[in-house]
Each structure stands twice: as structure tokens, then as C-alpha cells.
Amino acid sequence: MPEGVIRGELSVEKGKIQEIAVSGLEKGDTEIDARGKIIMPGVIDTCVHIRARRSSYREDFHDCSVAAIAGGITTIIAMPLDQTTQTPKTIQNLIRAGQKNSLVDFATYASDTEEGLAKNALKITSLGVKSFMIPMWRVINAERGELEQLMRTVKPLDGMITTDARFGEMDQDEKMIKLQKLRKDPSAHAETRPEEIEEKIARKVMEASGHTKCRVHFFPVTTKKTSEVVLEFKKKKLKVSSGTCLHFLTFTKKDMEKFGPFLKVEPPLRTNEDRMALWKALEEGTIDTVASGHTPVFRDEKEEGWKNIWKVPSGIPGLETLLPVMLKNSVTAGRLTLENVVNILCTKPAQIFGLYPRKGIISKGSDADLVMVDFQKETTVNAGKLHSAADWTPYDGLKLKGTPTMTISRGTILMEDGEIIEKLGHGQFLAV
Secondary structure, three states: OOOOOOOOEEEEEOOEEEEEEOOOOOOOOOOOOOOOOEEEEOEEEEEEOOOOHHHOOOOOHHHHHHHHHHOOEEEEEEOOOOOOOOOHHHHHHHHHHHHHHOOOEEEEOEEOOOOOHHHHHHHHHHOOOOEEEEEHHHHHHOOHHHHHHHHHHHHHHOOEEEEEOOOHHHHHOHHHHHHHHHOOOOOHHHHOOOHHHHHHHHHHHHHHHHHHOOEEEEOOOOOHHHHHHHHHHHOOOOOEEEEEEHHHHHOOHHHHHHHHHHHOOOOOOOOHHHHHHHHHHHHHOOOOEEEOOEOOOOHHHHHHHHOOHHHOOOOOOOOOOHHHHHHHHHHHOOOOOHHHHHHHHHHHHHHHOOOOOOOOOOOOOOEOOEEEEEEEEEEEOOHHHOOOOOOOOOOOOOEEEEEEEEEEEOOEEEEEOOEEOOOOOOOOEOOO
């Protein structure tokens, strides 16, 4: 609720919230007893790596959305790792696949649009895709005028520029190539992606936003210094927002001594000082959103990294664990209030990506995207019981207090007490 946490009742009709009252609503055809539970808006995960052609064997829309439902997520934004959303045709193919197989509502970014942006931007936005994702290596290599021209192309279309974590061609840097020959241990990966590069990229993108007035969402913020850059430009009242991933709030690079290649992510994990600075930035509103960064990499794909970190893919699975682990690390740990978490996982993502007030809020007229959370129920993360196609999780064995027990999408119950109620094709494509 916009007013905060209240005790009351709500009614749903035709997928929308019809009434909210303290008490006295008429009985409906289906009634749900939520006494002792918390009802919050369905979570919006703004970074889900899905349906990349080169890794299509890992997970499709169906598998991904089942994991989302189990974790209280009702909307995902797909962030493909290859050229899946480079042209109008490839975007149309992705949308059709989602409409056929997704159980939750979905959107996507336009990606990898280096040379084709000017040519394809109008057609892409007409399809309902207005968020243009640029990998970090492209930002760092771009001339100031080139980056600003990119933004001037997007801005009149009501578009937004979003960065992503791929360092890509920066791996061709002579210093990095030398390090890769000298060291193959897991910790070496972080040294090829120094903190200063992320800070420099953030400043470059936001300066260009200041000159062009184009909306920018910088993602992910992983360091204290980058959060300070974001705050600097937010104080200038620019159209900038930022996000991070749950694993940057949970782990540090020291954890790679235990987990090794299983915590190889892009950008890499940082120091504990950086981790604590991210929590502070969330509390103060400098960082707006937290996403899973879900990448369904298999265990056997990661194992080789103990011997050679350069031969294994980056990323960790995280869809199903996003909400419960975030609740544990924030509300249960006393770092944030429940209202803060709802704002970070639901409301702010909806506002930034143009889905508000349809999504991200419990309000009359909004979609009935709801998740019931039981703070009295204690559970333990068990990799073998998670729904992602990935067969492991870095959160395995973690004890939780605050478990999603029901997920409702546009008034339809899709998960109850851990059981998935499949509605193939229920998911709708969303223009963002």
C-alpha cells in the first residue's frame, strides 16, 4: 500500500484490484485467508538472463518463469547475453516465445545495438521495447560524442539507456591478457575488472545523460565509489537511476576462497566495505532497485574454474531466492524496513520502467500481482528443491525466515504452499 502496512481486505475482479478496505468487503467466489501473513506486490526482477541462443539448452521461458513464481516474482525483464534482441525480427521472436511459454508477465531490453541503433530504434520502440542496453566495454570505448548521439537517438522515442555488466572486448587489453597467462585461479578474475573502470563508466554515462537529458539506468552498482558517483548526479536532478544485484549485497571477493568459480560474476565481487556501502546506498535511496541477475549456469560448467577461471561462464542462478534472501538480509537483519524492500523490489522497478501504477503497488485499479509472505515460517534453501534448470545455488543451506507461500498474477493463483499451478501462456508481454 502507498500508505505503508495496513490490516485489511482486498477484492479482485478481472485481474485487477477492485476494492481495498479495513473490513466489510462482500464475500467473493474464491476467498483467501491471509491472517498472520504479509501481502505485498509481486516482485519485478529487472535482470534475468534468458533465452540466449548460444545457451538455449540451459533454460527457456517456461523453466525461468516457474522459478520466478516459486519465489514471488510476477514480472521479469529479460536481459539476453547475445544478439537475441538486436533487431526487430529477433525481438519479435523473443516476444512470441514468451507469450507461448511464460507463466509470468515479461518484458525485454533491446541489446547489442552498436551500429543498428539509428536504423532500428524506431521499429524497436514500436514493438514496445524502449530500454536500450549497452555493455560496459562499449561505453568505455565510446567517444563522448558517440555516446551522446546514442542518447539523442533514444530520447525522442521516450527511450532509456541501460548499462550491463559485460566487459567483453576489454579482455583484449594487453595488461589483462598478460594476467590471464600468469594466473588461472578464481581470484584473478576480479583483478581484470578494477573498481576504477566501473566508476569511470558510471561517470561517463551520467555526464552524457546530463548533456542530452536522456533517461539512464546504471546497472549494476558494485562499489562504494560508484554509488557516490550516482549520488552526485542524482543531486543534480538528472534522469538517472541505478540498481544492483543481490549477490553484491551478500558476498565479497573473499568468499571466492570458499566458492571459487561458483561466484564468478560480472562485474566481480568487491570488498566488504563496498558491500556495506551498497546497503547504505539502498537505505538512502541512491540505489533504487535490486535484481537477481539470474544466470542458469550448470554446476559442471563451473567446476573447471577451480583449475582455470577463464574457461568458465560468469553468473549465478538467483530468481527463486531473490525475495526470501533479500528479506533475510534486510528486514530480518534490521538493515531495512519491509516498506523499503517493497519499494526496492516492486515499486521503484515499476516506476523506472514505466509499469507504474499498473505494477509495483497494491492499489485500486492496479494489476492483482500479489505475493503472500509468511514471516513465521522457517525454511532452509535446498538446491535440489529449487525450480530453476540450474542444479546449484550459492545460498544452499541458508536458513530463511520470510517465505513466499502464494504467488498471484493478475488475480490468478500460480503458486500455493510451494506447489506450482501451471497456466501455460498466462504471461503477457509488457512494453517498457
